[in-house]
Amino acid sequence: MAYQFSYSSLEEYHTLGYTVFRQILPPSLITDLRKVTDKAREIARERSGDQAQRLQPVSAYDLDQGPFQDYADLPELVDAIARVLSPRHRHGSRDLFGVLLDPGELPWCTAWHRDWRDNMSGLDIAMWERSIGDANLFNQVNCALYEDNCTWVVPGSHMRLDTAEEKASFPQGAIPGPKLDGLTYEERERAGLDYCRSMPGAARLCLDAGDFALYRNTLWHLGNYAPHLKRATLHDSADTPEFAEWRRQAQETRKSA
Ligand SMILES: O=C(O)CCC(=O)C(=O)O
Numbered sequence: 351m352a353y354q355f356s357y358s359s360l361e362e363y364h365t366l367g368y369t370v371f372r373q374i375l376p377p378s379l380i381t382d383l384r385k386v387t388d389k390a391r392e393i394a395r396e397r398s399g400d401q402a403q404r405l406q407p408v409s410a411y412d413l414d415q416g417p418f419q420d421y422a423d424l425p426e427l428v429d430a431i432a433r434v435l436s437p438r439h440r441h442g443s444r445d446l447f448g449v450l451l452d453p454g455e456l457p458w459c460t461a462w463h464r465d466w467r468d469n470m471s472g473l474d475i476a477m478w479e480r481s482i483g484d485a486n487l488f489n490q491v492n493c494a495l496y497e498d499n500c501t502w503v504v505p506g507s508h509m510r511l512d513t514a515e516e517k518a519s520f521p522q523g524a525i526p527g528p529k530l531d532g533l534t535y536e537e538r539e540r541a542g543l544d545y546c547r548s549m550p551g552a553a554r555l556c557l558d559a560g561d562f563a564l565y566r567n568t569l570w571h572l573g574n575y576a577p578h579l580k581r582a583t584l585h586d587s588a589d590t591p592e593f594a595e596w597r598r599q600a601q602e603t604r605k606s607a
Pocket residue numbers: 450460465469492500501571572573574
C-alpha cells in the first residue's frame with residue numbers, strides 16, 4: 351500500500367518522542383540503496399574492523415551518491431517531515447547522514463543513553479537540559495533498508511529529565527553497557543536482550559524495509575546488534591540552521607571547558 355500521511359504522526363511524535371512513516375521508500379529506491387550500502391559495509395569493515403557500527407557521512411566515501419540523493423529528494427518524505435515539523439527541517443544532507451550496519455563477528459549492545467548528554471564528553475549539560483523541548487533541535491532519523499528491530503527506546507522520555515527509578519538504575523553516573531566479555535555468541539545475545547529489558551518502560555522500535563522513523567534523540571535509547579540480523583539503516587537528522595548553530599556552540603563550550 352502506498353504511503354499516505356496521517357496526522358496521528360504528529361501526535362505520536364509529540365507524545366511518544368517518535369513516529370514511523372511506514373513503507374515510505376518505494377521498492378526501487380530500496381533496491382538502489384541496498385546495493386550502495388553493501389559497499390558501505392565493506393568500506394566500514396576495512397576501515398574500522400568487522401564490528402564497525404556505521405559509516406558516516408556518506409559523502410566522505412567512494413560510494414555512488416545517486417541513490418542517497420534520490421532519498422534526499424523523495425517528495426513524500428520532504429512533505430511528511432514538513433508536516434510533522436516544518437518546511438525548514440530537512441533530511442538527507444549527505445555531509446551529515448550515515449549508515450548503521452550489522453556487526454560482522456559478535457552480538458553487542460550500546461549503553462542506554464540520551465544523545466549529546468551521555469555520549470559527548472565535556473558537554474555543558476545545563477545547555478542540553480534547557481534545550482530538550484526545542485523542536486528545532488535533536489530530530490534524528492533511522493530509515494531501514496532491511497527489517498530492523500535493533501533500536502530500543504523509552505517512549506515519552508524525550509521531554510523530561512531522568513526519573514528517580516532511572517537515576518537509581520545508574521547510580522555511578524557514566525552508564526555502563528551490558529557485560530559481554532567471555533560470553534558465547536548466544537550468551538551475548540541474551541545478555542544484550544536482558545540489558546535492553548532492564549530499563550523501566552523500554553520498548554523496541556520495530557521497522558520494516560522502507561520505514562522511516564523520526565525521533566527525538568533526547569529519548570532514552572540504545573542499539574542492540576547481532577551479525578545474523580542484516581542491517582543497513584540510514585542514520586540521518588531532520589536538520590535546521592538552529593541545530594547546526596547549537597552543535598557549533600556545544601563544540602565551543604566543550605573546547606573551552
Ligand atoms: O543503532 C541505533 O539505532 C542507535 C545507535 C545510537 O543510538 C547511537 O549510536 O548513538
